[in-house]
Amino acid sequence: MSGATTAGELDLIAIRRALHRIPEPGFEEYKTQRFVLDVIGRFPSERIEVKTWRTGVLVRVKGRVGARCIGYRTDMDGLAIEEDTTYPFRSEHPGFMHACGHDVHMSIALGLLANVVESPVDDDVLVVFQPAEEGPGGAKPMLESEEFRAWKPDTMLALHIAPEYPVGTIATRPGTLFANTSELFIDLKGVGGHAAFPHRTNDTIVAAASLILQLQTIVSRNVNPLESAVVTLGVIQGGTRQNIIAENVRLEGTIRTLSEGSMPAVKARIEALLAGLEAGFGVAAKLDYGSNYFQVFNHEAVTASFMRWVREEMPDVRLIECDAAMTGEDFGYFLKDIPGFMFWLGVDTPYGLHHAKIEPSEEAIGVAVRLMSSYIRKMGTSARS
């Protein structure tokens, strides 16, 4: 196709910056999907097939042999946070920002795609742009979709930016990399009233204050100290005025457990504490667990082989065998079904994930594209030999 874009022509930094401007909530990634489709539309079309699924995109590149298919997944959505970076290409969507690196992840996926389109590998390659990683979770419904099932790959790979590692460093481990997660939404309803007559009310602010401290005893008193769990509340909303006893309080948070078995135990404890709160404070408590993600469990053999390959064949990349982290990722659902792994990619910034000031180093994009293009090429060749 004349006028088509080659991998060398693709400006991945410009792509990342353009994506950074348009962060969108989960399943509302309309501009992002359009942008991704426009970039893919510039590739030579003979060897690629493209499908959309909701706001996601799936691209299959035909390999020279095509006996197997290697999958690579990026997430697409932004986070509900007001950006506070020094960038001239700041978010154009007030209250939303790519604060978890999905703009970087998508740029890497496009770079990888351009590379395998331009210079075919033996295997077919499926690049998946998955919506709604931050919530409510796009991986599970995408896996179950006709669109994905028709192209289901034999292995599935992904990465996530890591602010704490220098550029050129990656980190992973065989087995559990990220935790099981559940969102947590609690609505307390009491009887409001005049600040001077608390005995005629059921004060949801006092009940919430007590509950917040009780929730923190779950990890310290109920979870086996040899296991890991987190209960974090990120939002408290309630009350209308300084001299009115609040009728409604809403708490929003997240639960993390490293073992699958601890999650129901933590939830049972939350339910028991809420029953006690209702009895003790005379408030009504409504509980909603929102979306839940399965742990990211790296396939032991595939991960070990990748780690060996990096150490032996990629002298410019520093590999760290890291500990598991209490982050969540719905990529865990892909790995529950398909062997593969996820790894951390160093982007060297002092601010952590989900921070309004995070500025990942864009040099990491090229590092990841070279690493993953070489690995996918190597996987295809070793499967044939």
Ligand SMILES: CC(=O)N[C@@H](CCC[C@H](N)C(=O)O)C(=O)O
């Ligand atoms: C990598 C990362 O930061 N992922 C998110 C996933 C959020 C899942 C869900 N909305 C929840 O809060 O439980 C994370 O916060 O770890």
